[in-house]
Amino acid sequence: MLEGPGIIAVPGGGDPLRLEAALDDRIALFPDVRCIVSAGIAGALDPALKAGDVVIDLAPLPFRGGVGGGGYPQAPRRIESPHPNPSPEGEGLSKLLPRAHHGLIIGQDQIAATAAEKAALHTATGALAVDMETHVAARVAARHGLAFAAIRAISDTAHDTLPPAALVGMNPDGSMALGRVLWSLARHPAQLPALIRTGRSAEAAFGALGGVAKAIAALARN
Numbered sequence: 001m002l003e004g005p006g007i008i009a010v011p012g013g014g015d016p017l018r019l020e021a022a023l024d025d026r027i028a029l030f031p032d033v034r035c036i037v038s039a040g041i042a043g044a045l046d047p048a049l050k051a052g053d054v055v056i057d058l059a060p061l062p063f064r065g066g067v068g069g070g071g072y073p074q075a076p077r078r079i080e081s082p083h084p085n086p087s088p089e090g091e092g093l094s095k096l097l098p099r100a101h102h103g104l105i106i107g108q109d110q111i112a113a114t115a116a117e118k119a120a121l122h123t124a125t126g127a128l129a130v131d132m133e134t135h136v137a138a139r140v141a142a143r144h145g146l147a148f149a150a151i152r153a154i155s156d157t158a159h160d161t162l163p164p165a166a167l168v169g170m171n172p173d174g175s176m177a178l179g180r181v182l183w184s185l186a187r188h189p190a191q192l193p194a195l196i197r198t199g200r201s202a203e204a205a206f207g208a209l210g211g212v213a214k215a216i217a218a219l220a221r222n
Contacts, residue, residue, distance in 0.1 A: 006220030006221060007216065007217065007220045008026050008030055008033065010022050010023055010026055012040060012132065012133040014111075014132050016109050016132070016133075016135075016136045019133060019136050019137075020136050020139070020140055023036070023136070023137065023140040024140060027140070027144055027146075033146060034146065034147060035141075035146060035147040035148065035149065036137050036138075036140060036141040036146050036147070036148050036149075037137075037148075037149050037150070037151060037216060038105075038107075038131070038133055038134040038137040038138070038148075038149070038150040038151070038152070039150075039151050039152070039209070039212055039213075039216060040131060040133065040152060040153075040209070041131065041152060041153050041154070041155040041202065041205045041206070041209070042055065042105060042129040042130060042131040042134075042152035042153070042154060042155065043111070043112045043118060043129065043130050043131070043154070043155065043156045043157075043158075043160075044118070044128070044129055044154045044156065044157045044158045045112075045118050045119075045121050045122035045125075045127050045128055045129055045130055045158055046101075046103070046122065046127075046128045046129070046158060047122075047157070047158040047159065049101065049128065049129070049154050049157060049158065050154065050157060051154055051155060051156065051157060051200075051201035051202075051204040051205060052153065052154060052201075052204030052205055052207060052208045053100075053101060053153070053154045053208070054097055054099070054100040054101065054151065054152070054153050054154075054208050054211070054212060055100065055101045055102070055103060055105055055128050055129045055150075055151070055152050055153075055154065056093055056094065056097065056100045056101070056102050056149070056150070056151045057102070057103065057104055057105040057128075057134075057149065057150040057151070058093070058094070058102070058149050059104065092215075092218070092219045093149065093151060093215055093216075093219065096214075096215035096218060096219075097151075097211065097212070097215050100151070101128060103126075103127070103128035103129075104125065104126060104127040104128060105127060105128065105129045105130070105131065105134050105150040105152055106121070106125055106127040106129075106130050106131075106134065106135065107130065107131050107132060107133055107134035107135030107136060107137075107138070108121075108130060108132065108135065109132065110132070111132065111162065111167055112130045113161065113162045113167055114161045114162075115158065115159055115160065115161050118130070118158045119158065122158065129152050129154060131152055134150045134152070137150070138150070151212055151215075151216075153204075153205040153206070153208040153209045153212060154201075154205055154208075155201055155202045155204075155205035155206075156198060156201055156202075157201070160197075160198070160201070161194075162194075162198060163188075163191035163194040163195045163198060164184050164188055164191060165180075165181045165184035165185050165188075165191055165195050166181075166195060166198045168180040168181065168184055181195075
């Protein structure tokens with residue numbers, strides 16, 4: 001969890017309406033907020049990315065082509081914004097995380113579960129990674145005229161198809177739904193090897209997020 005002076009953490013959890021409302025509420029409570037950062041894990045769309053790699057997106061505010069109800073977006077519609085991502089936030093992240101990859105991160109309302117879906121998203125958008133929160137955070141930032149950045153650690157590669165247990169394993173507050181994972185595993189025990197691989201990849205991503213959290217905390221102190 002991100003924490004520290006100057007940081008207001010808002011957990012995701014796969015519910016875009018809840019996340020958007022929570023972000024609006026925090027901005028109303030803390031009117032001196034200057035930047036929204038979408039940080040967490042993501043699925044890779046670029047086949048070159050490995051589990052644990054970090055991707056930074058500092059492009060001026062796009063809506064990031066969020067989609068719902070299946071399908072995938074066309075190339076993201078970038079908008080002209082009077083509030084581009086500011087230096088020193090952008091330059092600071094890049095300096096503190098020199099091994100990070102830079103490129104577009106998109107969001108959608110459901111998990112990109114299969115290698116085929118990830119390949120289609122990569123072809124349609126050119127994005128490096130996809131998650132379930134970045135498009136919501138970018139939309140809120142644009143509405144409030146705030147700077148925006150996305151920084152994500154890769155938890156599953158473009159080649160990975162997630163097992164069923166991984167698709168039911170998150171509660172609305174972002175915590176792990178262990179009961180649903182075990183129930184899925186009991187019904188489909190053959191998925192165990194894939195679930196173990198998924199867990200190891202997620203562990204690499206969460207390890208990388210430790211460095212991300214330190215970088216964001218360092219910027220917030222300045």
